[in-house]
Amino acid sequence: MTKPYHVVGIGNAMVDILAHAEDAFLDAHGVQKGIMQLIDMERAVHLYGQIGPAQEISGGSAANTIAGIAHLGGRTAYVGKVKDDQLGAIFAHDLRAQGADYDTPMAPGDTAGETGRCIVLVTPDGERSMNTYLGVTEHLSPADIDDRQVAGAEWIYLEGYRFDGPESHEAFAKAIGAAKAAGGRVSLTLSDPFCVERHRDAFRRMIAADVDLLFANRAEILSMYETDDFHEALSRAAAEVDIVACTESEHGAHVLAEGQHWHVPAIPTQVVDATGAGDLFAGAFLWGLTHGRDLETCGRMGCVAASEVISHIGARAEADLGVLFRSHGLT
Amino acid sequence: MTKPYHVVGIGNAMVDILAHAEDAFLDAHGVQKGIMQLIDMERAVHLYGQIGPAQEISGGSAANTIAGIAHLGGRTAYVGKVKDDQLGAIFAHDLRAQGADYDTPMAPGDTAGETGRCIVLVTPDGERSMNTYLGVTEHLSPADIDDRQVAGAEWIYLEGYRFDGPESHEAFAKAIGAAKAAGGRVSLTLSDPFCVERHRDAFRRMIAADVDLLFANRAEILSMYETDDFHEALSRAAAEVDIVACTESEHGAHVLAEGQHWHVPAIPTQVVDATGAGDLFAGAFLWGLTHGRDLETCGRMGCVAASEVISHIGARAEADLGVLFRSHGLT
Numbered sequence: 001m002t003k004p005y006h007v008v009g010i011g012n013a014m015v016d017i018l019a020h021a022e023d024a025f026l027d028a029h030g031v032q033k034g035i036m037q038l039i040d041m042e043r044a045v046h047l048y049g050q051i052g053p054a055q056e057i058s059g060g061s062a063a064n065t066i067a068g069i070a071h072l073g074g075r076t077a078y079v080g081k082v083k084d085d086q087l088g089a090i091f092a093h094d095l096r097a098q099g100a101d102y103d104t105p106m107a108p109g110d111t112a113g114e115t116g117r118c119i120v121l122v123t124p125d126g127e128r129s130m131n132t133y134l135g136v137t138e139h140l141s142p143a144d145i146d147d148r149q150v151a152g153a154e155w156i157y158l159e160g161y162r163f164d165g166p167e168s169h170e171a172f173a174k175a176i177g178a179a180k181a182a183g184g185r186v187s188l189t190l191s192d193p194f195c196v197e198r199h200r201d202a203f204r205r206m207i208a209a210d211v212d213l214l215f216a217n218r219a220e221i222l223s224m225y226e227t228d229d230f231h232e233a234l235s236r237a238a239a240e241v242d243i244v245a246c247t248e249s250e251h252g253a254h255v256l257a258e259g260q261h262w263h264v265p266a267i268p269t270q271v272v273d274a275t276g277a278g279d280l281f282a283g284a285f286l287w288g289l290t291h292g293r294d295l296e297t298c299g300r301m302g303c304v305a306a307s308e309v310i311s312h313i314g315a316r317a318e319a320d321l322g323v324l325f326r327s328h329g330l331t
Numbered sequence: 332m333t334k335p336y337h338v339v340g341i342g343n344a345m346v347d348i349l350a351h352a353e354d355a356f357l358d359a360h361g362v363q364k365g366i367m368q369l370i371d372m373e374r375a376v377h378l379y380g381q382i383g384p385a386q387e388i389s390g391g392s393a394a395n396t397i398a399g400i401a402h403l404g405g406r407t408a409y410v411g412k413v414k415d416d417q418l419g420a421i422f423a424h425d426l427r428a429q430g431a432d433y434d435t436p437m438a439p440g441d442t443a444g445e446t447g448r449c450i451v452l453v454t455p456d457g458e459r460s461m462n463t464y465l466g467v468t469e470h471l472s473p474a475d476i477d478d479r480q481v482a483g484a485e486w487i488y489l490e491g492y493r494f495d496g497p498e499s500h501e502a503f504a505k506a507i508g509a510a511k512a513a514g515g516r517v518s519l520t521l522s523d524p525f526c527v528e529r530h531r532d533a534f535r536r537m538i539a540a541d542v543d544l545l546f547a548n549r550a551e552i553l554s555m556y557e558t559d560d561f562h563e564a565l566s567r568a569a570a571e572v573d574i575v576a577c578t579e580s581e582h583g584a585h586v587l588a589e590g591q592h593w594h595v596p597a598i599p600t601q602v603v604d605a606t607g608a609g610d611l612f613a614g615a616f617l618w619g620l621t622h623g624r625d626l627e628t629c630g631r632m633g634c635v636a637a638s639e640v641i642s643h644i645g646a647r648a649e650a651d652l653g654v655l656f657r658s659h660g661l662t
Contacts, residue, residue: 053398053425053647056387067384086417086445097350176551190646191566316384 004103004152004185006290010145010175011062011159012137013080013232014116015087015102016275018313019054021121026129031121036130036192039113039119044133047119057314058094059118060137061191062159064276064315068283068305071100071317074290077149079175083136084108087115095274104144104185108138126271126310138165141183142174150175151182155213157282159207160191160220163199174208175288187281189282197223212241213243213289215282221246224296234261245299247281247306255299264299267307267328276315280305292303297330304328334515335476335483336432337405337621341506342393342490344411344435345447346418347606348645350385354450356458359552362452367461367523369483369495370450378450380506387418388645389425391450391468392522393490395431399636400429401428402648403450405621408432411493414467415439418446425647431456435475439469443593452538457641469496473505481506482513485621486544486547488603488613489537491522494530505506507541518544521551528554544620546613571608576630578612578637586630595630598638598659607646611636615652628661635659 026033029050032132039047058067066078072159078095082088084106107113116135120128137170140162151158156179176186188211189205190196196203203224207214214237218230221244225233238256247253252266284305285320288298308319325331357364360381370378389398397409409426413419415437426433438444447466451459471493483485487510493499507517519534519542521527527534534555538545545568549561552575556564561579569577569587578584583597615636619629639650656662 048424051428053389054421055645056421058384090385090387091380097382097384197482314386 003154004075005077005154007066007069007155007157007286008045008077008079008150008153009062009157009159009161010067010079010172011060011136012116012161013063013082014060014118014132014137014314015091016057016059016118016120017048017054018057018122018273018275019051019119021051021123023123025303026121026123031129031131031185033123033129033195034127036161037130038131041113041133042141044117044119044131047131051119051121052223055313056090057316058091059135059275059315060091061161061189061279062157063095064279065283065286067095067098067155068280068285068287068318068321072321073239073285077103079104079140080144081137081140082106082115083113085115087117091115103146103149111136120275122273122275126274128273128275134164139167140171141167142170144249145171145174145178147174147178150178151184153179153184155185155187155286157286158186159183159189159193160189160199160203163195163202169202172206177211180210185212186210187215187286189215189278190224193219193223196220200224202247207240212225212243213245214241215278216243217247217278218227243295245302247278248268253281253299255295257295262296264296264303267301269311270309271310274310276309277306279315280309280317300328301325301330334485335406336408336485338397338400338486338488338617339408339410339481339484340393340397340488340490341410341493341503342391343447343465343469343492344394344413344422345391345449345463346422347388347390347449347451347646348385349377349399349453349604349606350382350390350453352382352454354454357452357454362460362462364454364460365458367463367492370462370464372444372464374486375448375450375462378462382450382452386644388560388647389419389422390646392492392520392610393424393488393629394426395610396614396617397431398426398429398490398647399652400618401612403615403618403652405618406435410435410471410476412468412471412475413437413446414442414444416446418448422446426562434477434480437544438470442467451606453604453606453644457605465495470498471496471502472498472503476502477508478509484510484515486516486518486617488617489517489519491520491526491530491534492561496525496535500533503537511541517541518541518546518617520546520609521555523555524550527551531555543573544574544576546576546609547581548578548609574626576616576633578609579582584612584630584634586626588626592626593630595627595634597634599643600638602641604644607640608637610646611640611648619630631659632656632661633662
């Protein structure tokens with residue numbers, strides 16, 4: 001029986017505030033380069049007051065992935081919390097306008113905090129340094145997980161960042177239970193090396209018990225298995241889950257499954273803004289996987305989508321990814 | 332004596348919501364192509380629900396001009412009203428981060444309406460069709476004009492769009508009075524042919540009585556003088572004001588002053604989004620004028636700045652305009 005959704009994603013809902021910054025600015029303002037750091041509202045207001053003119057584009061890691069799958073025509077839904085404020089309306093609009101279902105109840109206007117946002121500082125090398133005020137997205141609770149929706153997914157996609165927050169583990173457990181009970185499968189992205197640092201044990205338990213497909217990048221998987229040996233980390237992951245899809249920036253991506261290891265090339269491009277590279281890799285990979293493509297093709301599609309999103313500001317695809325796939329001989 | 336400001340601009344403060352749309356979408360949703368149309372909140376919510384994923388970039392015609400002058404290092408201030416909401420904070424941040432002063436009191440959070448926004452639909456030809464919900468910017472009043480600030484300007488820059496709204500004429504009159512009393516000069520942009528249609532008599536009175544420098548494009552100046560003869564319209568304007576700077580899209584711009592007529596070429600570029608072309612033309616022109624450049628050079632700088640802003644999404648400069656000027660031999 002066809003399930004209503006190819007993929008349902010769960011993550012931190014937020015709008016990106018993207019601005020260019022020099023490396024010296026990061027140093028002067030204590031921003032760690034290349035990672036996601038959590039900040040409170042006070043710090044967000046202070047940092048925002050220091051950065052240059054910005055532009056606002058919906059973000060959120062799993063939301064970017066879901067938007068990518070929807071962009072490709074996949075049937076998707078997203079679960080993540082915004083507030084009933086202007087940024088919340090922007091987030092909800094952009095996801096629905098892309099064709100994804102998005103039904104998580106908004107936190108009412110009188111809730112403490114605001115819709116989450118990420119101040120993304122893009123340095124001249126195209127690297128992005130993320131400063132995340134979680135706001136109401138931190139409080140996604142099991143009550144926000146609609147069992148029936150999650151059960152309707154061939155795959156659920158869990159965002160590692162979402163391990164931050166008081167009821168996050170319970171919410172994930174509920175989603176995993178509902179998905180698996182209905183024959184669905186579970187994918188997880190490790191999100192960020194420091195996120196792995198904060199939640200390594202919880203990640204490990206989830207990977208061992210429930211995860212079928214693990215997304216990571218090189219730094220994250222090394223942190224996960226506390227090793228400097230990339231191939232050891234890949235092998236250990238491959239021993240735990242059915243499919244490992246691990247990106248390695250300009251060196252492409254590795255897909256490990258069924259005892260095989262495919263190394264697919266990156267698509268050379270001018271890196272304008274690395275924001276969303278991993279998210280769009282995962283989106284294209286999951287689209288391929290749920291549309292009968294072999295795993296190597298899924299990995300190649302992931303690299304094509306990642307190259308598109310890093311060629312411009314913002315973490316949502318601008319060019320037609322389906323057209324790009326065909327231009328790279330991927331059908 | 333050096334004045335504190337090269338230019339103080341007064342206009343409608345708003346954030347642009349930019350999305351791509353096909354021409355058929357405009358037809359299906361009753362959007363008139365290439366112009367600015369005023370819409371109410373109900374229509375804004377409806378239209379927003381129909382458009383694709385968007386991105387938010389601060390806009391507002393005169394604000395774009397002031398941001399351009401500030402970007403070039405000019406001393407500027409902007410007057411225009413936002414509400415104390417998230418879009419208002421974005422607008423204020425982007426202007427101040429560019430180096431402009433912006434002190435207009437925000438409408439308090441309990442004010443009816445919201446910060447103004449413009450749903451900008453960009454068709455494949457790069458043309459923009461603007462759907463403007465004015466919100467609180469409509470209610471800029473004489474009390475929002477700080478006499479001292481306006482008196483500190485070498486030039487004030489008045490946005491034609493700002494003729495819409497109950498107290499707009501009084502606010503402009505106050506600003507003109509304060510500027511002129513302190514030896515300042517007055518520039519005005521006609522903004523839009525349909526805006527001219529709505530306010531032709533008021534524009535004419537202001538031009539005859541107070542305007543020293545008139546910005547317009549071809550369609551606007553034809554509408555202003557109710558003629559089909561472009562050169563007649565230019566001549567009539569030149570008879571009324573000291574300087575006329577009139578853009579003509581890919582045909583460049585015309586500058587008329589002191590009995591002379593300079594026709595400066597457009598800079599050929601791929602038009603991605605025409606939003607802000609006239610605004611940045613005016614910004615670069617005013618920067619040149621207040622920095623001792625001759626009028627032909629001012630016009631050339633305007634065309635260079637316009638070509639930059641139409642080469643990407645959004646109405647604020649992304650590339651370094653000063654560097655671009657030099658690359659075109661303009662110093």
